[in-house]
Amino acid sequence: MKNFLIPCFFLIFFLFSQFVFSKPVESDYVRDFLCLKYNHEVCGNSSETEYPSWCYKKNVDVIPRFLSDANLRNDSLEGSCTNDWDIYADCNYISFSKGYLIPSNANENSNWYILFVVYYDGEISFIDLHTQEVELSFTPFDGTVDRLVGVSVNASSIDGAIAVTQGNHLKIKQADASLRTLMDGYLLDSHYGDHIQDILPFYYDQKSYLLIHAIESDKQIAQILRFESNGDITELPTKTLHTSNKVQISLAEHYGNWYYEDDINSHNISDIDLLMVFQQEKRIDIIKFNEDDASEILFGEGDDDTLYNFYKISSESETVIKSAGVYDEYFRRAEQYNPEQTDANYHPYKTWTNPFAANQLWIAMVVTNGLDSDFDYENALVLVNLPEFRFNMTNSWVMDPAVKTLTCTELNQVDVGNGCDDRRIYQHELPFEGNHISISRKDPGEGDSDLVTEIQDGKSAQDPYKANMYYSNSNYHVLHVSSAEKTILVFAAQELICTNVTMECDNFGMIIQKQSKIQTIGKIKEIYVSPNSQHLFISLSRKKWEILTFLRFSEICADLKKNESDVFLQVYKEKCDQFEEITVDSNNFGQYSSSCGIGVYCPTFDEPIYNEPALGYYTYRGGSLTKCPKGYYCRKGMQIPCPRGYYCDEEALYKPKLCDRDSAMSKYCNTEKLQAPLECPKGRYCPIPYLDDIGSPEGTFIDYESNDDLDFYLDHHYNNNDYGEQQATNLKDNYLFDDCADGDYCPLGKYKIQGWSNYTSALYCPEGYYCEDSDEILPTKCDCSKNDCYFCLAGTQKASLCPAGYFCTNSTTKEKCVRSHYCPEGSTGTQNCPAGFYCPTPSEKIVCEEGFFCKEGSFEMQKCTPLVSCPKGSKELVGGWMGYTFMILLLVGLFGGYNLSMKKVYQLRKQREVLRKLGIQKRSVVTALVSGGLLAGTGTNEVVLYSDSKEKDPLAEERSFYLDFEFEDLGLTIKGRSKKVVLKGVTGEIYHGKVTAIMGPSGAGKTTFLNTLCGKAFYGNRTGMVKINGFEESISTYKKVIGFVPQEDIMMRELSVKENLIFSANMRLPREMRTDQKHKFVNRVIKTLGLWDCRHSPIGDENKRGISGGQRKRVNAGLELVSNPVAVFLDEPTSGLDSTSAIDLCRSLRNISDLGINVMAVIHQPRYEIFTMIHNVLLLGKGGRTVYLGPTKFALKYFEYLGFKCPKHVNPADFMMDVIAGNIKKVGENKDYDPKQLFDDWVEKNEEFFGQLKQKGKYKDDSEDTKQDYEAIREVCIKDRNRKTAGFFLQLWYFFVRGLLQQIKDLKAFFIDLLLVYIAGLFLGVLNQNRPYIGPPPGYVINECPSQMKEYCGYPQQEPIGSLASLTALAIALTSTMSTLKVFGNERVVFWRETSTGMNSFAYFLGKNLSNLPNILLQPLVFLSIFYILVNPRTFLKDYYGVLILVQFAGSGIGMFVSTLLPQSVSQLAGAVICLILSLVAGFNPPLKKIEHMVIMNIFNALSFLRYGQETIFILEIERWSDVYDVQSTYDLYGYKKSHKAMDIGLLFLLGIGHRVLAYLFLKFKDRNKQK
Secondary structure, three states, X not given: OHHHHHHHHHHHHHHHHHHHOOOOOOHHHHHHHHHHHOOOOOOOOOOHHHOOHHHHOOOOOOOOEEOOOOOOOOOOOOOOEOOOOOOOOEEOOEEOOOOOOEEOOOOOOOOOEEEEEEEOOOOEEXXXXXXXXXXXXXXXXXXXXXXXXXXXXXXXXXXXXXXXEEOOEEEEEEEOOOOOOEOOOOOEEEEOOOEEEEEEEEEEOOEEEEXXXXXEOOEEEEEEEXXXXXXXXXXXXXXXXXXXXXXXXXXXXXXXXEEEEOOOOEEEEEEEEEEEEEEOOXXXXXXXXXXXXXXXXXXXXOOOHHHHEEEEOOOOOOOEEEEEEEEEOOOOOOOOOOOOOOOOOOOOOHHHHOHHHOOOEEEEEEEEOHHHOOOOOOEEEEEEEEXXXXXXXXXXXXXXXXOOOOOOOOOOEEEOOOOEEEOOEEXXXXXXXXXXXXXXXXXXXXXXXXXXXXXXXOHHHHOOOHHHHHHHHOOEEEEEEEEOOOEEEEEEXXXXXXXXXXXXXXXXXXXXXXXXXXXXXXXXXEEEEOOOOOEEEEEEEEEHHHHHHHHHHHHHHHHHHHOOOOOOOHHHHHHHHOOOOOOOOHHHHEEEEEOOOOOOEOOOOOOOOOEOOOOOEEEEEOOEEEEOOOOEEEEOEEEEEOOOOEEOOOOOOOOOEEOOOOOOOOEEOOOOOOOOOEEOOOOEEOOOOOOOOEEOOOOEEEEEOOHHHHHHHHHHHEEEOOOOOEEEOOOHHHOOEEEOOOOEOOOOOEEEEOOOOOOOOOOEOOOOEEOOOOOOOOOEEOOEOXXXXXXXXXXXXXXXXXXXXXXXXXXXXXXEOOOOEOOXXXXXXXOEOXXXXXXXXXXXXXXXXXXXXXXXXXXOOEEOOOOOOOOOOOOOOOOOHHHHHHHHHHHHHHHHHHHHHHHHHHHHHXXXXXXXXXXXXXXXXXXXXXXXXXXXXXXXXXXXXHHHOOOOOHHHOOOOOOOOEEEEEEEEEEOOOOOOEEEEEEEEEEOOOOEEEEEOOOOOOHHHHHHHHOOOOOOEEEEEEEEEOOEEOOHXXXXXXXXXXXXXXXXXXXXXXXXXXXXXHHHHOOOOOOHHHHHHHHHHHHHHOOOXXXXXXXXXXXXXXXXXXXXXXXXXXXXXXXXXXXXEEEEOOOOOOOHHHHHHHHHHHHHHHOOOOEEEEEOOOOOHHHHHHOOEEXXXXXXXXXXXXXXXXXXXXXXXXXXXXXXXXXXXXXHHHHHHHOOOOOOOOOOOOOOOHHHHHHHHHHHHHHHHHHHOOOOOOOHHHHOOOHHHHXXXXXXXXXXXXXXXXXXHHHHHHHHHHHHHOOHHHHHXXXXXXXXXXXXXXXXXXOOOOEOOOOHHHHHHOXXXXXXXXXXXXXXXXXXXXXXXXXXXXXXHHHHHHHHHHOOHHHHHHHHHOOOOHHHHHHHHHHHOHHHHHHHHHHHHHHHHHHHOOOOOHHHHHHHHHHHHHHHHHHHHHHHHHOOHHHHHHHHHHHHHHHHHOOOOOOOHHHHOOOHHHHHHHHHOHHXXXXXXXXXXXXXXXXXXXXXXXXXXHHOOOHHHHHHHHHHHHHHHHHHHHHHHHHHHHOOHHHHO
């Protein structure tokens, strides 16, 4: 608008300057010019000469089009309809409202606009209205969007912004200048009121603003945001609207821009005011926009009501204002010079500029029930004049409430200087109840060349105002009134300059005229009119049944294209042919209309430009210019098909190209819309480009040997006449045609070209027919009956029978019989070679010789097995006793091996028991081998005990260092929300060479203290300080020289005592220590722990008898002692033991401590003898607080010192537990004693107590005798704690040997696994016995099937291979998975314990896998030993065995993975379920071709090792039948492919590796804290 006003201003300035320096114009000319020529109705019906040219170019297109040419979003309608189950529901798929049409730069005129399309679910699309390009939908704002507007800011930091509302939530995102790209984050994210009604962007005084209209309980607010030059957003003062009625806020501009001169002064007046319009059902209020105004507006309350109100309907009337808007006249009016004016300052020239009667405002509104008020119609378009807003020299315009006069108190009266009078209104009847009005201005367009000429003619010198009057008179406002009846009426409203020829100027004159009616396909929701009134956008709601009908019609047409012969869809063919493509998308919910008709180009949306498109271009949308496509030419904006005889081979053509005749007559153009000339058909010639071609005569053909020869023919067969035209000579005489040969078919126009692949057969009689004469009109059809079928190849002159070795289903099809069939001459079908015969080729049949047998379909003889009689012509083999004998022997062997192993084990046990009673230990061969050789690394059976030897006891050797512990304020807080403190403030020292017992009641934190001290309290956060040998450092650095004995007896239960200890010693003792030294060391530990008599006995468990519980506890400790530790931690080692066993264990601990080892143990309720064995005791109370820490012998005295007396015959340990629990009272006191006082007593009195003992000489600190020089032994300490133990490969060997030993010691489970595999093979073999594969029927049978059944007819007649492959792979997978679950599942706790001591987890995992290899190799072999004999598959045994080994390998990996992932209680069920699921998606049922279309199932299929094993078995077996049948249909049945075999074998191996990688990862990283 600004760019349009600038040239107008200069034009007016120029006319004024001409007027000042010219002679005054006579008033009669002014009267003629102003009042005769331009005083007219808008585009009336008078002659052309009375109206400007824009009247004849209005051409409003009343046929709206879809919103965009591009395909928009077209997903499901669900969610966009008011009711999903009602087909009559309204569907509101998209929306847009005014403000959505935004130029790329608000400060400049631009040809580029975008339309924001908001979908019902919050997605947004951008449509470029100039190019019709669509940006993909995206969702920049979470949730649905109520309103969306774009704001062009052009600040220093941002170019634009997008604002949306969601309920009462306003979000603004920064955008680029095109408003397409949004930045991350929000410029503003705030809430306003209870619900945001509307948001309006506007541009005023070179600033961008956003008006927010929100509802808040009983009032409404109008909040304005200002976009600052630095990119910030400022909230201006809020206007409060005190009304509960619905208010619609709109904005209007009021213009003033004039320059004139008089004799006194020069005047330059330029101003634009912004008005805020508030429309309610009964009134319209207007306020001038003021940034600093925060007034509260009272509608209809007191005298203030008249300050804002400019039109009001009585509250008693039923008349309602449905929609309203305000607009400015924009151009000033003319006023006649008044010669009677006596004012000295009044200059006559000024009368024609008349600034005093300029720029009045008008209210345009739609009312209903108008007859109930002063209106003439029930439904009417009403225009109301507001003369208060005219420009005034003295007080500007008086619309501001502060200066508005309040002299008129009657309803809708105004004082314009002559007293109060009714407002002037103008009406036009509406045929319906309108619900919305949109106002835009229509300026004269650039295409009005005839009036521009008039402006520049000679009269301009006499009348300098003519041009200005042209612009004012050719400017009018367009009013679009919409209804709920799918109709929009378009009106033009123009202010009259003069009402009559007497120059009585009427400043209020108005003409309203209807221009057109636009009908829409759906219910109108919103309309938006471009600023130049040339483009209209409409958003609609549609009935659900309409959209469903379009969708179904689209589906029908798509199906019809696939199957045009479908009898049920033929009824729709004619309708479907009318549409190239039927698309149902967002365009069905929006329409576009333009006042620029077809052939008129309106390139902008703000300037009044309409042009005729350039040559070669056309338009059918006013705002889009389209290049003329090939096959058309375009003139005057119209697209015209290229006519016959012409071609249009380029885009943007404005005239067609003539299709001229060439010398070779090889081109012609006999149809419309051609993009290039057509090639003249071979065998014909084209004399005229626009006529049809002519062919060669019957019995002849044209042989195009080469292009040169063709040119030679044409040069000689056509002569030019005097006019340069070509005439044909005698063709036959010049040998252009050749005669057709026997067997050819040449009725008319035949030809062939040398170089064709079918050059020889190009003229042949069609196959299935024979041609006795080549010039026959129709060939003769070959007959093919059930008994005699004649076969006719192409070029047949006489028919012959179908040849031997083939069968003919009809006269055109000859198929070769497969190897197992027999087809004599004239066969119409196939048959298997009869039983008792073999057919080496399909054309010969030979009787089966003696000593052989021939089943039906045999193509070679099969030799009979021994002891079976096969006379000549034998049909089958009867007997086969050797196979059954082998099965029975194998089964007997399995049972026998199992029983012998069990018997041997039983005998060894009995022998061991007898020898034990005699005090003799004798080891089994296996135990001796493993203990003395494999694990110990030596063949020595026994060693001499050190009690009887002069050799030095390695266990009693003086160590280079010992470990002492100091701890200060040691505590532990549980992780998590509770933050519970379970250990607090424990301070003290524990020195080597002592047994320190940690005692206390339940919940006192005994085990917590032990775990915290040795760094295993992973479940909490430690506080305080721990020093080791005087240095504060992590105890984990000493894990190789520290032993931790858990409460549970964690060890390999299958192995013996010595085997467990030797394994631990080999792993943890220094690498440089010789094997025999390790062996001797283990024996000494066994002797020290009192385990010598049971050293070769198995540990045992609940199911297998072994050593006693006390012995197990000592073995549990021995696993740590064999590492030669300097400190040992034991967690409740006496729990679960009888008193005797407990004493034995504690005596062993006492002996160990005497060797200098620091022993700490949690003891629960020790008997008196055990209590006295302990050197020191740490007593803890509830909450993990210290009660006592010191020598055991002084503990009872300490409690006596505190006032507690231990009764006689009471165990001191039990007495102290009662005191700590608060169950004992002090001596002489009757009140209960708070046990928490013990914590403070220890802090306050322990030094005093031990001080008194020292004074008496009864006590001295342990440190005085045992404390080491920590600095001196520091280097040795570091070296020994980092000692090198067994390396990776040595550990791998130990783990592998131990795994083998476990299996050898559990032969029962080993043979049971093999027996179960054998049973699985037996049952599968019985179920699949005598189920041969029978391939698909012959091709002729398939061809006889109905079209709907042909696919199924081509499948094999009996197909057992798929199920056989599926069940075989599943059986191997289940047995391998189940047998492997125990590999890791039973010994995870052993793994945790061993890993915590520093053993290599990968060596353990790999060793267990290697020890499982016998199972992987043997189980498939046992399975095939029975399965292969019963089923007798065609695949070689070695191939079957190789595939099953891979399936076993992958399946055992699944077992390992499940055993490391899940607890043992559910691992068996989980393993079976996983195998079942992987089998279901392996491609048998459902087949692979169906699974590929299921996303989730396809993922499982890709990860299923059974899919690859099953497919490999299938390929191996089906390929053995490929020489008998066409097996491709069998592949297609399941979706398998022969080319996949190598890939399947590779993936089987890789998946087996992958399963093991997952198993290792879970083994290592699951329960990670338990491995520390």
